[in-house]
Amino acid sequence: MDKSICFPFEIRDLDHEKTAEVTKHFTGLQIKYVQVGPEKYYFCEGYKRLGPKIYNMKIRSTDVFLVTVPKSGTTWTQELIWLLKNDFDYNSAKAVPITQRFPLLEQSMTHNSEIARSHLNVDNGTEKQTQMTKILSMCGFEVLQKASSPRYIKTHLPLSLLPQELLGTAKVVYVARDPRDVAVSYYNHVRLMLTFGFQGDFKKFWHFFLNSLVSWTPYFSHVKEAWVMRNHPNVLFMFYEELCKDLPSSIRRVASFLDKPVTEEQVARLCDHLSFDNFKKNQAVNYENLRELGLLREGYSFMRKGKAGGWRDYFDEELSAQAQRWIDDNLRGTDLRFPDA
Template sequence: METASGHKMVRLEGEDLARQERDFKGYSEGMVRLTPGRWLFPAIFEQYADKYYTFELKPSDVMLVTYPKCGTTWLQEVVWTMRNNPNLDNPKANMPINVRVPFLEMDILLSSRNLPAITPDNPIIQGFKKMCPGRDPKDGIFLQMTELAPSPRTMKTHLPLSLLPQNLLTTSKAVYIARNPKDAVLSFYHHSRILKNHGYTGTFEQFVQYFLDDDFMYGPYWLHLKEALEQRDNPNLHVMLYEDLKQNTLHELKRLNDFLGTELTEDQLKGVAHYTSFPEMKARNALFGEGGEIFLNLGIIEKDGGFFRKGTVGDWKGKYTPELDAKMDEWIKTNLADLDIQFKYGL
C-alpha cells in the first residue's frame, strides 16, 4: 500500500511483530512500517496516513513538531501561553493542554486492547461533542478536534516532516524542538511504561537497543531530526534545543517571540517563563484532564513518578551501563556527526 506522501506501508509479520507485541503490550492491533524511513506505527495508521498528509492548514496555524519526549508538553504550554495567555489571565488556561493544543495523530495511539473503549459517557467523548458538534468520533476524535480548534490554532505532532502536509512550511509556521538523545531515550522509556497504549515491559537495556536499531514507535530519531534540520533556513521553521530552553529560558522565549510575531514585552516573557517552568507545570499537571486516567498505568506512576518526572538535562548519567553508554556514543557519532547540531548532555 502506498500513501499520498509516496511511502510504502507494510504490515509487520513474524518475529518482527512478535517482538514488538512481546515487549510493548499495548501494541496489540498490529504494526505497520513505512519506507523510506522505517517509520513505525500501529496498523490503524493505514486509515489516517493520507488524512494527516492532506490536513488543511491555515496561515495562522503553528505546528509544534517533535520526536517523542523532547520537550513537547513544555513547548505546547509555552507557545499556547505566548499566543493566547500573555497576561496569564485567560480562563481557558485551566483546560488540559491536549485540548488547548490538540495532538494531531493521537487517534492512532488509541488502537490497543490495553486500553478500555472510550464509551459515550467518557469525558473525552463529551469534550469531543462540544468541540465538534454533529461530527462522528469514528472519523477520528483528535483529528477532528485539531481540525475544528479555534484559530489561531496551535497543534502538536510527533510525525516527521515527510509525513506532514506538504505545504506546512509554505502555508503555516512550525516550531521544532530537539533534545539530546541520551535524555530523550531515558524519558521515552519511562513514558512507554507509564502509558498503557505503549505498555512497555522490557528492560531499559532492551529499550535502548530498540532505539539504536531504529525499531520502535515513530521510527528513527536521527532521520526525524535530519528532516527538520534540512529545513532550518526556511523562514517558517524555528528550531530549538531543549537544553538551550532549559539553560537560557528568557533568551529562547525572545527568539520564539520574534518568530511567532507575538510582540510580548520583557515583563510578559518573564511571566510566561515562570508560568511554564517545570515546577509550575508539574503542580498543575493538566495534561489529559478528566477521563485521561484510562491511559495511565497508575502502579508505575506511584513507584517511579508520573508524566512530569524530572525535566532535567543530564538525568541519563548513571542510568546507562558503561557498555550501553559506549553504544550510544557510537550511535551518536555515526548518525548525528553530519547534522550540524551540538547537543549538551549536562548543564
C-alpha cells in the same frame, strides 16, 4: 487507502519476527505495526488510514505546528507557544487541558474506541468509561479540521510525512533533544502508561529505541529532516537543552518567530509559570486526569525531572559507549550537534 489521495510513500507491514518481539514486550495495545517510506518510520497500523489524510491536509496561514520526537519537551513548549499567542491568558491555560488547546494531530492513530474500551476496568456504559473512551479515541485530525483559526497543532510526525504545503504556509517550531535523554524519558513514559504495558528494563527499551521499533522513530531521520530546514523562514529549530539552560532567551526567540512582542515582565511571569515545580502541579498539562481514569501506573508521573543530562543515571559504561558510537555514526557528514547539558 483511497487511491485518489496523493501519498508517495510505501506503507509496509512490520515483518512477523519483529512483530512477535515487539508484542512480547509491549503487552498493552496488542496491535500491528507498519514502516513508512524509505526511512521506515515506525507506527501502529492506524497510520494506514490516517497518514495519507494528514499528508493531504489543508493548511491555514494562521496555523502553528509544534513538531518533535516524543519526549523532547513537547508539552512544555506547547504551553509556551499557546500563552504567547493567546496574550498570556493564564486563566484559560489553567482551566482548559492542553490536549484541547493544542491537540495531537495523529491522536487516533494509536487508539480507537475498541482499544479504549479494552483498557477500562469499569462496567460498560458508565460515565467513567464514556469519558475515557472519548479521550483515547479522539481524532485530532478531525477535531482540527473543524477548529476555528488560529489552530495550534502538536505532532510527532516527521516533516516529510506532514502536509505538503506546510512550510510554505504556516509556522513550524521544531524541538530536538539529546537522544539519550529522549530514550530515558520515553522509557519512563511507556512504563507510566498502562496502555503500552511495557515489560522490560531500560536496556530492553534502549534496544527497541536504537533499532527504531518504538513509535515515531527512527530518531535521527526525524531530527535531521528538520535540521536541514532550520534556515527556512517558517521554521524555528530549537534544542530542549537551550530551553533548560536559558528559558528567558528561548521565550524571546519563540516570541520573535511568532511575531509576538513581549516585555521583560511578561517573560518573567511566563518563566515562573513554566518552572518545573509549577508545571508539575498544573492539572491542565500534567495528564493526572488519566490517573483518575486508571491509565497510569502507580509510582510514576508524566512530569519527572524537567532537566537535561539525566540519561547518565540510566546508561552504564557499555550502553554509554554504544550510544556514543550510534550518535557519532549518525552525525557524521552533518553539522548537527547537541548542546552540552
